[in-house]
Amino acid sequence: MDTQDLKRMKKESGMTNAKIAELSGVPLSTVNKIFSGATKNPRYATLLAVEQVLVSKEKIPFSYDRFKEEPVLLREETAPYAYSAREYDGKDMENLSEYSRAELINGKLYMLSSPSRQHQYLTGELFFEIKSFIRKHQGDCEVYLSPFDVRLFKDDSAVVQPDLLVVCNRDILTEKDCSGPPDWVVEITSKSNSSHDYVRKLMLYQKAGVREYWIIDPFREQILVINFEDPKKSGEYTYADPVPSGVLEGLKIRLGGIQERF
Numbered sequence: 001m002d003t004q005d006l007k008r009m010k011k012e013s014g015m016t017n018a019k020i021a022e023l024s025g026v027p028l029s030t031v032n033k034i035f036s037g038a039t040k041n042p043r044y045a046t047l048l049a050v051e052q053v054l055v056s057k058e059k060i061p062f063s064y065d066r067f068k069e070e071p072v073l074l075r076e077e078t079a080p081y082a083y084s085a086r087e088y089d090g091k092d093m094e095n096l097s098e099y100s101r102a103e104l105i106n107g108k109l110y111m112l113s114s115p116s117r118q119h120q121y122l123t124g125e126l127f128f129e130i131k132s133f134i135r136k137h138q139g140d141c142e143v144y145l146s147p148f149d150v151r152l153f154k155d156d157s158a159v160v161q162p163d164l165l166v167v168c169n170r171d172i173l174t175e176k177d178c179s180g181p182p183d184w185v186v187e188i189t190s191k192s193n194s195s196h197d198y199v200r201k202l203m204l205y206q207k208a209g210v211r212e213y214w215i216i217d218p219f220r221e222q223i224l225v226i227n228f229e230d231p232k233k234s235g236e237y238t239y240a241d242p243v244p245s246g247v248l249e250g251l252k253i254r255l256g257g258i259q260e261r262f
Contacts, residue, residue, distance in 0.1 A: 003034060006047065009054040010035065023059045024049040052199050055106055056207075090156025093149075101147050104159040105200055112147075112161065118262065119188055122216070123163050125258045126186060130166065133251045141168040141183065141248065149177035152208035160201065163188050166247055181208040184247040188216045202226065212246045216255065223255060 010020070017035060021028040026049050033039040034050065053059075087107030096102055101112040115123075123145060130143045143166050150165060152158040159177075164186035167173060172180035185205055187197045197215050205213050206228050215224040227233040227246045237243045239256035 003037070003042065003047075006050055006054065007035060009051070013054050013057065015054065015057070020050055020053055023053040023057075026050060048196075048199055052203055056203055058203075090151070090159060093156070093159050101161060103161055104157075105204065107157075110196075118218075119163075119190075121262050122188060122218075122255075122258060125261070126164055126253065129253055129258075130164070130248070130251070133248060137250070139168075139248065140170070141166050142170065142173070143167075144178070150182060151177055151179045152181055152204060158204050158208070160204070162186065168247065181205070181210045183210070184212045184214070184245065185210050186214040186216065188218065198224075214243075221255070221259075 017031045018028060020026070021031045024031075026046055030039070030042075030046060031050065034042050034046070088104055088109050089107070090104065092109065093102065093104050103110045103112065127143055127145050133139075134141055134143065143164065146161045146163050148161060148165070150160050150162060152160065162182070162185045165178065165182035166184035167178055168183045169180070172178055187201060189197045202213065202215075206226075209228075211227070211229050213226040213228070215226075216222075217224070221239040223237045223239075223241075223243050225233075225235055225237065225243060225246075230246070233246050239259055240254070242252035242254045245251040245253070
């Protein structure tokens with residue numbers, strides 16, 4: 001994605017700079033500079049916020065200002081697979097090697113490299129706590145780790161690999177993937193993909209019907225909980241707080257305890 005892509009998308013959308021600024025939260029002066037060419041190298045987060053508005057034509061449900069601080073690299077790098085005008089789809093995903101890790105979002109493929117040891121430790125501990133809670137309470141939900149494809153929509157327009165996902169409707173589970181929105185998704189953000197998780201994936205999960213979305217930010221040691229069903233239950237927590245799950249009633253996870261064991 002670059003400014004030329006945005007100019008093309010803006011022309012196709014018919015949106016004004018003022019409307020883009022209103023929906024994205026990006027200052028109008030910044031939007032004007034991007035499309036006039038006065039700003040040669042806009043921040044990635046700014047470009048992403050503008051891109052998401054041009055794609056969805058909806059207001060971003062989160063301030064892009066959050067991306068101005070750079071979190072530490074904890075999760076895998078997220079890099080565009082291609083910048084060509086061609087759009088990719090679910091068939092392209094199927095043609096990838098089974099050993100390839102990629103996500104399909106808005107017609108673009110994003111290749112994922114191997115995660116760090118610390119990322120794997122945190123993901124594994126979260127998986128264990130969630131799995132143990134489900135078993136103890138004989139719940140019907142299941143929890144899965146990445147890499148595991150999640151096909152959010154029937155048209156295969158978005159195929160992602162969340163760090164963790166909880167599914168309570170087993171009818172959407174196949175041997176190869178989860179064909180529908182999970183009930184609960186957890187992503188651990190990193191230096192390269194904070195905007196990816198906070199904007200692009202947030203809007204995808206909301207549109208698909210995910211009930212609850214956690215974004216774990218190891219740089220600030222904070223957890224953003226977004227309850228799409230009941231926004232009043234959304235909130236920000238620190239690693240010291242016991243964070244309640246809206247999907248698994250009674251489950252509370254304290255990230256500080258997990259981090260201390262690393």
